[in-house]
Amino acid sequence: MEDGNTKICIKCGAEKPERSFDSLRRKGQIYARRRACRVCLRRSSPTTDKVGNERKQARYETDPEYREKMIAKQKKYAQTAGARLKKSIIDKIYRNKRRAAKYATPITTKITSVAWKQKLTQFAGRCHWCGMPMGSIVTMDHVIPLSRGGAHSLENVVAACSSCNSSKNDKLPHEWTGRLL
Incomplete structure (x- = not known):
């Protein structure tokens, strides 16, 4: 051209x-x-459309019907985001139960979503293995892997970042030369 x-x-x-x-x-x-x-x-x-944002802000402040509509939209989004998070936690627990059954490991205690959330707060959003902040991707890691006869119990699971969990794989902590604290 x-x-x-x-x-x-x-x-x-x-x-x-x-x-x-x-x-x-x-x-x-x-x-x-x-x-x-x-x-x-x-x-x-x-x-770069600051004028459009200013118009929306002005409309939000002056038009009560528009404001109610936007608040309802935000509430709906918050509910669906919370539901997605809850579903993902339940799905992870379900997958781990299936893995435990596959390897015929004992399920000594039931890991509920409430118990798992308490475990997450215990780690304060940091990986058990490397100590780095995990962000939004948190994985449930079995200290003694299910494939090695470890139990699917609250005592055997820790919060780990996906990097540490995938590199640890099915190794015992002393075999894994990862980023141990």
Whole structure:
């Protein structure tokens, strides 16, 4: 494509040189240009659209119906996020029970979601093995692995980051040369 050509922006309707439009590339070759110019793309970008955010804020403050709608939307999202978290904890517990049954290891005590949450607070959001903050991905690690005859009990599980849990795999703590404290 030559730089001497012009193109009409679909957003502002202005005729501009082709170099004013971002190019789309495949394997290093330009195969097309965007239909909107760079200026219009930046203007409509959600990160730079401060005017739109100010309008929403003003509407939120002045329109009680809009405010109620947004509050209801936020509450619904919070409930679904909490439900997803609860479901993921229950799913992890279920998977570990299945693994325990597969290896015929004894289930001495039932690990409930409440007990697991208490165990997580005991570790204060840090990995048992490396001590680093875990963030949102927390895994249940068996100190003595189920495949080695360890029990699926609250005494045998610890909170671990996914990196430590996957590198420890089915090893005993003294066999694992990971990031032990």
